Amino acid sequence: MLMVLIVMFFCGLWVFSSKRKHLLMTLLSLEFIVLILFIALYNYLLLMNGELYMTMFFLSFAVCEGVLGLSILVSMIRTHGNDYFNSFGLLQC
Template identity: 65%
Template sequence: MKTQMMKFLFFLMFFMGNMIFVSKHKHLLIVLLSLEFIVLSIYFFMMYYFLMMSYDMYMLMIFLVFSVCEGALGLSILVSMIRTYGNDYFQSYNLLW
């Protein structure tokens, strides 16, 4: 029963992160935060799965390295867009239209 509840919680976290990402938001920062929430839910699921199957946790370190690199890349794009356009609204970018 507890394992089904944990799987449901991981699925709910992943689904909520995807719903925020897919819905149309005005700010780029909200989209980046939803991507990090999706990565966090995948990390929790992988940690739970590896603990249940008694696997080595080495893959989680590789996953964390890639997720940190993805977060740093997203923040650098955000800073670059704010310096170029002055804000992080999607409507003010001429490149996207």
């Protein structure tokens, strides 16, 4: 089980580093990585007989991260018309 989680985590990192053109793909790969980390944390806490309330804290931070990314995506699409990173200048105000 641990090997499968490690492979899935590195697949998520590979997609995150290779799909740099679209903001939506980077956000989806970040959410995939967060879900893999949640599964790993849950399995670790079950194995060590730990309290599972830590997973609720982790999920609440993951939701906040997802909402922030989605709001950035929506504002970027409203101002520039697409989610390509190269469609806007970074030095532009």
